[in-house]
Amino acid sequence: MMIDQIHRIPPETLGIISNFQAPFIRDPNSLFGTKATLVKDQKASSDKGKGKKVAAPLADDSEQDTSEDEFPSSGIFAGCSYTFTDSDGKLRRVELGKVLFRPHGILGRGTIVVEVTCSCAYEHCLNGCDWADLQLVMKLSFLSKGRCAEGDLIDTCTKLAAQNPKHAWVLNHLPKVYASFIVPFGPGTVQYRLKKYFKDAYEEREVRGSIQSRLDGLMTLKTCREFGQAIYDILQCHEWVHKYPRILHRDISLGNMMVRTIDGKKYGVLNDFDLAVLVERDDPTPTSNHRTGTRPFMSHEQHGFFWKGPHRARHDLESFFYVTLLLACLYEKPSVKVIATGLDTQYETWMVSGDKDLHVTKRDIITNGSWNPPVQSYFGRLDAWLYQIHSALYSGFRELQDFRLIQRNINLGLVDDDEPLPEFNEETLNGHVTYDTMIQIMHTLDNARLETRNPERQVYLDSRIKSKSKSRRL
Numbered sequence: 118m119m120i121d122q123i124h125r126i127p128p129e130t131l132g133i134i135s136n137f138q139a140p141f142i143r144d145p146n147s148l149f150g151t152k153a154t155l156v157k158d159q160k161a162s163s164d165k166g167k168g169k170k171v172a173a174p175l176a177d178d179s180e181q182d183t184s185e186d187e188f189p190s191s192g193i194f195a196g197c198s199y200t201f202t203d204s205d206g207k208l209r210r211v212e213l214g215k216v217l218f219r220p221h222g223i224l225g226r227g228t229i230v231v232e233v234t235c236s237c238a239y240e241h242c243l244n245g246c247d248w249a250d251l252q253l254v255m256k257l258s259f260l261s262k263g264r265c266a267e268g269d270l271i272d273t274c275t276k277l278a279a280q281n282p283k284h285a286w287v288l289n290h291l292p293k294v295y296a297s298f299i300v301p302f303g304p305g306t307v308q309y310r311l312k313k314y315f316k317d318a319y320e321e322r323e324v325r326g327s328i329q330s331r332l333d334g335l336m337t338l339k340t341c342r343e344f345g346q347a348i349y350d351i352l353q354c355h356e357w358v359h360k361y362p363r364i365l366h367r368d369i370s371l372g373n374m375m376v377r378t379i380d381g382k383k384y385g386v387l388n389d390f391d392l393a394v395l396v397e398r399d400d401p402t403p404t405s406n407h408r409t410g411t412r413p414f415m416s417h418e419q420h421g422f423f424w425k426g427p428h429r430a431r432h433d434l435e436s437f438f439y440v441t442l443l444l445a446c447l448y449e450k451p452s453v454k455v456i457a458t459g460l461d462t463q464y465e466t467w468m469v470s471g472d473k474d475l476h477v478t479k480r481d482i483i484t485n486g487s488w489n490p491p492v493q494s495y496f497g498r499l500d501a502w503l504y505q506i507h508s509a510l511y512s513g514f515r516e517l518q519d520f521r522l523i524q525r526n527i528n529l530g531l532v533d534d535d536e537p538l539p540e541f542n543e544e545t546l547n548g549h550v551t552y553d554t555m556i557q558i559m560h561t562l563d564n565a566r567l568e569t570r571n572p573e574r575q576v577y578l579d580s581r582i583k584s585k586s587k588s589r590r591l
Protein backbone atom coordinates (compact mmCIF):
# COMPACT_ATOMS: atom_id res chain seq x y z
CA MET A 118 0.00 0.00 0.00
CA MET A 119 2.77 2.38 0.89
CA ILE A 120 4.54 1.54 -2.35
CA ASP A 121 1.34 2.32 -4.15
CA GLN A 122 1.19 5.73 -2.49
CA ILE A 123 4.73 6.53 -3.42
CA HIS A 124 3.89 5.88 -7.04
CA ARG A 125 1.13 8.42 -6.82
CA ILE A 126 3.42 11.18 -5.65
CA PRO A 127 4.08 13.44 -8.60
CA PRO A 128 7.58 12.87 -9.96
CA GLU A 129 8.40 16.49 -9.19
CA THR A 130 8.08 15.67 -5.48
CA LEU A 131 10.34 12.68 -5.86
CA GLY A 132 13.05 14.96 -6.99
CA ILE A 133 13.16 14.81 -10.74
CA ILE A 134 12.90 18.54 -11.27
CA SER A 135 15.21 19.62 -8.48
CA ASN A 136 17.49 16.77 -9.40
CA PHE A 137 17.64 18.12 -12.88
CA GLN A 138 18.15 21.73 -11.96
CA ALA A 139 20.85 21.34 -9.39
CA PRO A 140 23.23 18.58 -10.48
CA PHE A 141 23.12 19.35 -14.15
CA ILE A 142 24.25 22.85 -13.52
CA ARG A 143 26.84 21.90 -10.91
CA ASP A 144 28.07 18.70 -12.48
CA PRO A 145 26.38 17.82 -15.74
CA ASN A 146 28.49 14.71 -16.29
CA SER A 147 27.16 13.09 -13.13
CA LEU A 148 23.70 13.11 -14.63
CA PHE A 149 24.29 12.45 -18.26
CA GLY A 150 27.39 10.30 -18.33
CA THR A 151 30.40 10.98 -20.44
CA LYS A 152 28.90 11.15 -23.89
CA ALA A 153 26.46 13.90 -23.11
CA THR A 154 26.66 17.15 -21.24
CA LEU A 155 24.05 19.68 -20.31
CA VAL A 156 25.46 23.07 -19.47
CA LYS A 157 24.17 26.50 -18.66
CA ASP A 158 25.44 28.39 -21.62
CA GLN A 159 25.36 32.15 -21.42
CA LYS A 160 27.06 32.73 -24.74
CA ALA A 161 24.63 30.79 -26.89
CA SER A 162 21.64 32.54 -25.35
CA SER A 163 22.96 36.03 -25.67
CA ASP A 164 24.11 35.34 -29.20
CA LYS A 165 20.56 34.65 -30.24
CA GLY A 166 19.71 38.30 -29.84
CA LYS A 167 16.30 39.89 -29.81
CA GLY A 168 13.03 38.02 -29.85
CA LYS A 169 14.49 34.95 -28.18
CA LYS A 170 14.22 34.09 -24.53
CA VAL A 171 17.52 34.54 -22.80
CA ALA A 172 17.16 33.42 -19.22
CA ALA A 173 14.75 32.19 -16.60
CA PRO A 174 12.00 34.85 -16.44
CA LEU A 175 8.68 33.61 -17.69
CA ALA A 176 6.59 36.08 -19.49
CA ASP A 177 9.19 37.63 -21.70
CA ASP A 178 7.97 35.73 -24.72
CA SER A 179 5.40 37.91 -26.38
CA GLU A 180 4.97 36.01 -29.61
CA GLN A 181 3.05 32.87 -28.64
CA ASP A 182 1.56 30.44 -26.11
CA THR A 183 -0.15 32.93 -23.89
CA SER A 184 -1.88 30.91 -21.24
CA GLU A 185 -2.69 27.21 -21.00
CA ASP A 186 0.65 25.82 -22.10
CA GLU A 187 2.55 28.10 -19.81
CA PHE A 188 3.80 26.83 -16.43
CA PRO A 189 5.10 28.85 -13.51
CA SER A 190 8.49 27.29 -14.11
CA SER A 191 8.34 27.08 -17.89
CA GLY A 192 11.58 29.02 -18.14
CA ILE A 193 13.69 26.80 -15.90
CA PHE A 194 15.65 25.32 -18.78
CA ALA A 195 16.02 28.49 -20.81
CA GLY A 196 19.60 29.13 -21.77
CA CYS A 197 20.67 25.54 -21.10
CA SER A 198 22.07 23.45 -23.86
CA TYR A 199 22.44 19.73 -24.26
CA THR A 200 25.16 17.99 -26.20
CA PHE A 201 25.08 14.34 -27.18
CA THR A 202 26.15 11.85 -29.81
CA ASP A 203 23.32 10.58 -31.98
CA SER A 204 22.92 7.03 -33.29
CA ASP A 205 25.00 7.86 -36.38
CA GLY A 206 27.85 9.00 -34.17
CA LYS A 207 27.30 12.63 -35.00
CA LEU A 208 27.80 15.23 -32.29
CA ARG A 209 24.61 17.15 -31.71
CA ARG A 210 23.92 20.20 -29.63
CA VAL A 211 20.53 21.68 -28.84
CA GLU A 212 19.56 24.76 -26.92
CA LEU A 213 16.66 24.39 -24.49
CA GLY A 214 13.72 26.76 -24.48
CA LYS A 215 10.33 26.81 -22.85
CA VAL A 216 8.72 23.88 -21.03
CA LEU A 217 5.64 23.03 -23.12
CA PHE A 218 3.92 20.23 -21.31
CA ARG A 219 3.74 18.71 -17.86
CA PRO A 220 0.60 16.61 -17.49
CA HIS A 221 -1.36 15.87 -14.34
CA GLY A 222 -3.17 12.78 -13.16
CA ILE A 223 -0.93 10.35 -14.97
CA LEU A 224 -0.13 6.99 -13.49
CA GLY A 225 3.10 5.23 -14.16
CA ARG A 226 5.21 8.14 -15.27
CA GLY A 227 5.78 11.85 -15.55
CA THR A 228 6.77 13.76 -18.64
CA ILE A 229 8.31 17.09 -19.48
CA VAL A 230 8.51 18.45 -22.99
CA VAL A 231 10.92 21.32 -23.65
CA GLU A 232 11.27 23.32 -26.84
CA VAL A 233 14.75 22.96 -28.33
CA THR A 234 16.58 24.39 -31.29
CA CYS A 235 19.65 22.91 -32.92
CA SER A 236 22.82 24.87 -32.30
CA CYS A 237 25.29 22.36 -33.58
CA ALA A 238 29.07 22.51 -33.52
CA TYR A 239 29.03 25.27 -30.90
CA GLU A 240 28.07 27.75 -33.61
CA HIS A 241 24.73 28.85 -34.85
CA CYS A 242 23.02 26.01 -36.65
CA LEU A 243 24.10 26.46 -40.25
CA ASN A 244 22.26 25.90 -43.49
CA GLY A 245 24.10 22.66 -44.16
CA CYS A 246 22.74 21.07 -40.96
CA ASP A 247 19.89 18.59 -41.45
CA TRP A 248 18.24 19.89 -38.25
CA ALA A 249 18.55 23.53 -39.27
CA ASP A 250 14.92 24.20 -40.17
CA LEU A 251 13.30 21.70 -37.82
CA GLN A 252 11.00 22.62 -35.00
CA LEU A 253 12.17 20.27 -32.27
CA VAL A 254 11.32 19.34 -28.70
CA MET A 255 13.26 17.45 -26.08
CA LYS A 256 11.08 15.05 -24.16
CA LEU A 257 12.08 13.78 -20.73
CA SER A 258 10.03 10.92 -19.28
CA PHE A 259 10.15 9.45 -15.82
CA LEU A 260 9.54 5.73 -16.31
CA SER A 261 9.85 2.26 -14.87
CA LYS A 262 13.29 0.84 -15.53
CA GLY A 263 13.36 -1.88 -18.17
CA ARG A 264 10.35 -0.68 -20.09
CA CYS A 265 10.67 -0.65 -23.87
CA ALA A 266 12.09 2.72 -24.86
CA GLU A 267 9.57 4.91 -26.65
CA GLY A 268 12.17 5.74 -29.28
CA ASP A 269 12.70 2.04 -30.07
CA LEU A 270 8.97 1.37 -30.40
CA ILE A 271 8.41 4.35 -32.68
CA ASP A 272 11.49 3.31 -34.65
CA THR A 273 10.01 -0.16 -35.16
CA CYS A 274 6.80 1.43 -36.48
CA THR A 275 8.60 3.90 -38.72
CA LYS A 276 10.88 1.29 -40.30
CA LEU A 277 8.02 -1.08 -41.02
CA ALA A 278 5.95 1.72 -42.54
CA ALA A 279 8.82 2.84 -44.75
CA GLN A 280 9.40 -0.68 -46.11
CA ASN A 281 6.07 -1.07 -47.82
CA PRO A 282 4.19 1.53 -49.90
CA LYS A 283 0.86 0.26 -48.57
CA HIS A 284 1.94 1.31 -45.06
CA ALA A 285 3.48 4.67 -46.02
CA TRP A 286 0.33 6.65 -45.11
CA VAL A 287 0.84 5.96 -41.41
CA LEU A 288 4.09 7.97 -41.28
CA ASN A 289 1.97 11.15 -41.31
CA HIS A 290 0.33 9.98 -38.08
CA LEU A 291 3.37 8.82 -36.07
CA PRO A 292 5.75 10.97 -34.03
CA LYS A 293 9.17 11.56 -35.55
CA VAL A 294 12.06 10.77 -33.23
CA TYR A 295 15.49 12.14 -34.14
CA ALA A 296 17.52 10.86 -31.19
CA SER A 297 17.09 9.07 -27.84
CA PHE A 298 19.06 8.78 -24.60
CA ILE A 299 18.68 7.38 -21.05
CA VAL A 300 19.42 9.21 -17.80
CA PRO A 301 19.95 6.82 -14.86
CA PHE A 302 19.42 7.86 -11.26
CA GLY A 303 22.70 8.09 -9.43
CA PRO A 304 23.65 8.01 -5.72
CA GLY A 305 22.34 10.95 -3.74
CA THR A 306 18.96 11.18 -5.47
CA VAL A 307 15.65 10.46 -3.76
CA GLN A 308 15.16 7.62 -6.25
CA TYR A 309 18.36 5.98 -5.20
CA ARG A 310 17.48 6.20 -1.49
CA LEU A 311 13.99 4.78 -2.07
CA LYS A 312 15.41 1.87 -4.00
CA LYS A 313 17.93 1.20 -1.25
CA TYR A 314 15.24 1.27 1.42
CA PHE A 315 12.52 -0.75 -0.30
CA LYS A 316 14.83 -2.98 -2.35
CA ASP A 317 12.82 -5.07 -4.83
CA ALA A 318 9.49 -3.78 -3.55
CA TYR A 319 10.30 -0.40 -5.01
CA GLU A 320 9.83 -0.18 -8.72
CA GLU A 321 12.85 1.58 -10.10
CA ARG A 322 12.43 4.51 -12.43
CA GLU A 323 14.71 6.26 -14.82
CA VAL A 324 14.58 9.31 -17.05
CA ARG A 325 14.30 8.67 -20.78
CA GLY A 326 15.03 11.49 -23.13
CA SER A 327 14.52 12.04 -26.82
CA ILE A 328 14.59 14.71 -29.48
CA GLN A 329 11.38 14.75 -31.52
CA SER A 330 9.68 16.96 -34.04
CA ARG A 331 7.36 19.50 -32.48
CA LEU A 332 3.65 18.78 -32.91
CA ASP A 333 0.63 20.95 -32.30
CA GLY A 334 -2.04 20.15 -29.73
CA LEU A 335 -5.55 19.12 -30.69
CA MET A 336 -6.83 22.48 -29.45
CA THR A 337 -5.16 24.27 -32.36
CA LEU A 338 -7.87 22.85 -34.64
CA LYS A 339 -10.60 25.18 -35.80
CA THR A 340 -13.74 23.20 -36.65
CA CYS A 341 -15.64 20.22 -35.30
CA ARG A 342 -14.90 18.42 -38.56
CA GLU A 343 -11.14 18.95 -38.09
CA PHE A 344 -11.41 17.47 -34.59
CA GLY A 345 -13.37 14.50 -35.93
CA GLN A 346 -10.83 13.93 -38.71
CA ALA A 347 -7.88 14.08 -36.30
CA ILE A 348 -9.45 11.59 -33.88
CA TYR A 349 -10.39 9.29 -36.78
CA ASP A 350 -6.80 9.56 -38.12
CA ILE A 351 -5.46 8.57 -34.70
CA LEU A 352 -7.84 5.61 -34.48
CA GLN A 353 -6.52 4.35 -37.83
CA CYS A 354 -2.93 4.83 -36.69
CA HIS A 355 -3.69 3.02 -33.41
CA GLU A 356 -5.11 0.07 -35.35
CA TRP A 357 -2.14 -0.08 -37.72
CA VAL A 358 0.34 0.03 -34.83
CA HIS A 359 -1.55 -2.81 -33.14
CA LYS A 360 -1.99 -4.90 -36.28
CA TYR A 361 1.45 -4.65 -37.91
CA PRO A 362 4.25 -3.81 -35.46
CA ARG A 363 2.02 -5.47 -32.78
CA ILE A 364 2.31 -2.59 -30.33
CA LEU A 365 -0.46 -1.57 -27.94
CA HIS A 366 -0.37 2.14 -27.10
CA ARG A 367 -2.19 1.99 -23.72
CA ASP A 368 -2.42 5.72 -23.10
CA ILE A 369 -5.13 7.21 -25.29
CA SER A 370 -5.92 10.69 -23.95
CA LEU A 371 -6.73 14.17 -25.22
CA GLY A 372 -3.16 15.23 -24.48
CA ASN A 373 -1.66 12.42 -26.54
CA MET A 374 -3.64 13.34 -29.63
CA MET A 375 -1.58 15.78 -31.62
CA VAL A 376 -1.70 17.49 -34.99
CA ARG A 377 0.86 17.84 -37.76
CA THR A 378 0.45 20.15 -40.76
CA ILE A 379 1.88 19.05 -44.12
CA ASP A 380 1.35 21.36 -47.11
CA GLY A 381 -1.47 23.10 -45.30
CA LYS A 382 -3.28 19.84 -44.50
CA LYS A 383 -3.86 18.69 -40.92
CA TYR A 384 -3.11 15.13 -39.79
CA GLY A 385 -3.92 13.59 -36.43
CA VAL A 386 -0.81 12.12 -34.74
CA LEU A 387 -0.83 9.36 -32.13
CA ASN A 388 1.72 10.73 -29.71
CA ASP A 389 3.58 9.43 -26.67
CA PHE A 390 4.53 5.75 -26.70
CA ASP A 391 5.94 5.83 -23.16
CA LEU A 392 3.40 3.31 -21.87
CA ALA A 393 3.18 1.26 -25.06
CA VAL A 394 4.11 -2.43 -25.04
CA LEU A 395 4.74 -5.15 -27.56
CA VAL A 396 1.59 -7.26 -27.61
CA GLU A 397 3.41 -10.60 -27.63
CA ARG A 398 5.80 -9.66 -24.85
CA ASP A 399 4.70 -9.37 -21.22
CA ASP A 400 5.24 -6.04 -19.58
CA PRO A 401 8.39 -6.43 -17.45
CA THR A 402 7.07 -4.04 -14.83
CA PRO A 403 4.33 -5.75 -12.82
CA THR A 404 3.11 -2.70 -10.88
CA SER A 405 2.63 -0.48 -13.87
CA ASN A 406 1.01 -3.31 -15.74
CA HIS A 407 -2.13 -2.99 -13.67
CA ARG A 408 -3.16 0.57 -14.21
CA THR A 409 -1.58 2.58 -16.93
CA GLY A 410 -2.88 5.56 -18.73
CA THR A 411 -4.24 9.00 -18.02
CA ARG A 412 -7.00 8.60 -15.43
CA PRO A 413 -9.94 10.53 -16.93
CA PHE A 414 -9.56 8.54 -20.16
CA MET A 415 -8.82 5.07 -18.80
CA SER A 416 -11.30 2.27 -19.47
CA HIS A 417 -13.67 1.74 -16.56
CA GLU A 418 -12.43 -1.77 -15.77
CA GLN A 419 -8.94 -0.42 -15.13
CA HIS A 420 -10.27 1.65 -12.21
CA GLY A 421 -11.65 -1.50 -10.55
CA PHE A 422 -10.19 -2.50 -7.19
CA PHE A 423 -9.39 -6.01 -8.40
CA TRP A 424 -8.16 -5.04 -11.86
CA LYS A 425 -5.16 -7.13 -12.84
CA GLY A 426 -5.21 -6.80 -16.62
CA PRO A 427 -4.54 -7.79 -19.26
CA HIS A 428 -4.74 -4.45 -21.01
CA ARG A 429 -6.40 -5.22 -24.35
CA ALA A 430 -6.93 -3.20 -27.51
CA ARG A 431 -10.60 -2.75 -26.58
CA HIS A 432 -9.56 -0.87 -23.42
CA ASP A 433 -7.86 1.70 -25.65
CA LEU A 434 -10.96 1.81 -27.85
CA GLU A 435 -13.02 2.59 -24.73
CA SER A 436 -10.54 5.44 -24.09
CA PHE A 437 -11.39 6.88 -27.52
CA PHE A 438 -14.96 7.09 -26.21
CA TYR A 439 -13.91 9.13 -23.15
CA VAL A 440 -11.66 11.38 -25.25
CA THR A 441 -14.62 12.20 -27.52
CA LEU A 442 -16.95 12.58 -24.54
CA LEU A 443 -14.74 14.95 -22.56
CA LEU A 444 -13.84 16.98 -25.64
CA ALA A 445 -17.49 17.38 -26.68
CA CYS A 446 -18.83 18.11 -23.19
CA LEU A 447 -16.11 20.11 -21.45
CA TYR A 448 -15.20 22.55 -24.21
CA GLU A 449 -17.52 25.12 -25.72
CA LYS A 450 -14.89 25.68 -28.41
CA PRO A 451 -11.19 24.85 -28.82
CA SER A 452 -9.23 25.59 -25.61
CA VAL A 453 -12.27 27.23 -23.99
CA LYS A 454 -13.69 25.23 -21.10
CA VAL A 455 -17.41 25.33 -20.36
CA ILE A 456 -18.17 27.53 -17.38
CA ALA A 457 -19.65 25.42 -14.58
CA THR A 458 -23.44 25.57 -14.54
CA GLY A 459 -24.29 22.11 -13.28
CA LEU A 460 -25.25 19.19 -15.49
CA ASP A 461 -23.13 20.12 -18.48
CA THR A 462 -19.99 20.10 -16.39
CA GLN A 463 -20.58 16.77 -14.65
CA TYR A 464 -17.37 15.43 -16.21
CA GLU A 465 -15.19 18.28 -14.96
CA THR A 466 -14.47 16.32 -11.76
CA TRP A 467 -13.03 13.43 -13.78
CA MET A 468 -9.80 15.38 -14.05
CA VAL A 469 -9.28 15.06 -10.30
CA SER A 470 -11.33 11.98 -9.35
CA GLY A 471 -9.82 8.81 -7.92
CA ASP A 472 -10.20 5.28 -9.27
CA LYS A 473 -13.16 4.42 -7.03
CA ASP A 474 -15.31 7.33 -8.26
CA LEU A 475 -14.29 6.95 -11.88
CA HIS A 476 -15.01 3.22 -11.80
CA VAL A 477 -18.58 3.77 -10.59
CA THR A 478 -19.28 6.81 -12.79
CA LYS A 479 -18.03 5.22 -16.00
CA ARG A 480 -19.75 1.91 -15.26
CA ASP A 481 -23.01 3.79 -14.70
CA ILE A 482 -22.67 5.42 -18.13
CA ILE A 483 -21.90 2.16 -19.92
CA THR A 484 -24.75 0.23 -18.27
CA ASN A 485 -27.34 3.02 -18.65
CA GLY A 486 -29.54 2.36 -21.67
CA SER A 487 -31.01 5.88 -21.66
CA TRP A 488 -27.68 7.72 -21.31
CA ASN A 489 -27.59 11.17 -22.87
CA PRO A 490 -24.33 13.14 -23.09
CA PRO A 491 -24.54 16.93 -22.60
CA VAL A 492 -22.64 17.69 -25.82
CA GLN A 493 -21.75 21.35 -26.45
CA SER A 494 -23.24 22.81 -29.63
CA TYR A 495 -19.78 23.43 -31.17
CA PHE A 496 -19.10 19.67 -30.95
CA GLY A 497 -22.73 18.71 -31.51
CA ARG A 498 -22.00 16.52 -34.50
CA LEU A 499 -19.83 14.23 -32.37
CA ASP A 500 -22.92 13.04 -30.49
CA ALA A 501 -23.61 10.43 -33.19
CA TRP A 502 -20.22 8.88 -32.44
CA LEU A 503 -20.90 8.92 -28.71
CA TYR A 504 -24.29 7.23 -29.02
CA GLN A 505 -22.93 4.54 -31.32
CA ILE A 506 -19.78 3.78 -29.31
CA HIS A 507 -21.91 3.81 -26.16
CA SER A 508 -24.27 1.25 -27.72
CA ALA A 509 -21.33 -1.01 -28.61
CA LEU A 510 -19.89 -0.81 -25.10
CA TYR A 511 -23.35 -1.31 -23.55
CA SER A 512 -24.01 -4.48 -25.56
CA GLY A 513 -20.52 -5.86 -24.99
CA PHE A 514 -20.57 -5.41 -21.24
CA ARG A 515 -24.14 -6.67 -20.90
CA GLU A 516 -23.07 -9.90 -22.58
CA LEU A 517 -19.98 -10.04 -20.37
CA GLN A 518 -22.16 -9.76 -17.24
CA ASP A 519 -24.56 -12.45 -18.55
CA PHE A 520 -21.58 -14.70 -19.17
CA ARG A 521 -20.15 -14.09 -15.70
CA LEU A 522 -23.49 -14.84 -14.07
CA ILE A 523 -23.74 -18.22 -15.77
CA GLN A 524 -20.10 -18.93 -14.96
CA ARG A 525 -20.68 -18.14 -11.30
CA ASN A 526 -23.80 -20.26 -11.07
CA ILE A 527 -22.05 -23.20 -12.67
CA ASN A 528 -19.21 -22.85 -10.17
CA LEU A 529 -21.72 -22.74 -7.29
CA GLY A 530 -23.44 -25.85 -8.60
CA LEU A 531 -26.68 -23.95 -9.13
CA VAL A 532 -26.90 -25.12 -12.73
CA ASP A 533 -27.16 -28.65 -14.12
CA ASP A 534 -23.71 -30.11 -14.71
CA ASP A 535 -24.44 -30.95 -18.30
CA GLU A 536 -25.26 -27.35 -19.18
CA PRO A 537 -22.29 -26.12 -21.22
CA LEU A 538 -20.58 -22.84 -20.43
CA PRO A 539 -21.35 -20.45 -23.27
CA GLU A 540 -18.45 -18.98 -25.24
CA PHE A 541 -17.37 -15.41 -24.62
CA ASN A 542 -14.69 -13.43 -26.45
CA GLU A 543 -13.03 -11.20 -23.82
CA GLU A 544 -10.78 -9.57 -26.42
CA THR A 545 -13.65 -7.93 -28.31
CA LEU A 546 -16.58 -8.33 -25.89
CA ASN A 547 -18.13 -10.83 -28.28
CA GLY A 548 -17.33 -8.72 -31.30
CA HIS A 549 -19.08 -5.59 -30.03
CA VAL A 550 -15.97 -3.48 -29.36
CA THR A 551 -13.56 -3.86 -32.28
CA TYR A 552 -11.62 -1.71 -34.72
CA ASP A 553 -14.25 -2.64 -37.33
CA THR A 554 -16.98 -1.18 -35.12
CA MET A 555 -15.01 1.97 -34.44
CA ILE A 556 -14.05 2.51 -38.10
CA GLN A 557 -17.68 2.10 -39.14
CA ILE A 558 -18.78 4.66 -36.55
CA MET A 559 -16.01 7.22 -36.99
CA HIS A 560 -15.51 7.27 -40.77
CA THR A 561 -18.41 9.71 -41.13
CA LEU A 562 -19.29 12.88 -39.29
CA ASP A 563 -22.57 14.68 -39.79
CA ASN A 564 -23.49 12.16 -42.52
CA ALA A 565 -20.46 13.15 -44.60
CA ARG A 566 -17.43 10.92 -45.06
CA LEU A 567 -14.17 11.83 -43.38
CA GLU A 568 -10.90 10.98 -45.10
CA THR A 569 -9.97 7.34 -44.60
CA ARG A 570 -6.16 7.36 -44.59
CA ASN A 571 -5.57 3.62 -44.51
CA PRO A 572 -6.10 2.21 -48.03
CA GLU A 573 -6.96 -1.16 -46.50
CA ARG A 574 -9.76 0.45 -44.55
CA GLN A 575 -10.97 2.30 -47.64
CA VAL A 576 -11.36 -1.05 -49.40
CA TYR A 577 -13.18 -2.42 -46.36
CA LEU A 578 -15.62 0.51 -46.22
CA ASP A 579 -16.26 0.40 -49.99
CA SER A 580 -16.98 -3.33 -49.82
CA ARG A 581 -19.47 -2.74 -47.01
CA ILE A 582 -21.33 -0.19 -49.13
CA LYS A 583 -21.40 -2.61 -52.06
CA SER A 584 -22.65 -5.51 -49.97
CA LYS A 585 -25.27 -3.25 -48.40
CA SER A 586 -26.67 -2.10 -51.75
CA LYS A 587 -26.52 -5.70 -53.01
CA SER A 588 -28.58 -6.95 -50.10
CA ARG A 589 -31.04 -4.15 -50.71
CA ARG A 590 -31.49 -5.26 -54.33
CA LEU A 591 -32.00 -8.91 -53.39
Ligand SMILES: [Zn+2]
Pocket residue numbers: 235236237242243246247248249
Ligand atom coordinates in the same frame (compact mmCIF):
# COMPACT_ATOMS: atom_id res chain seq x y z
ZN1 LIG B 1 22.28 22.15 -36.51
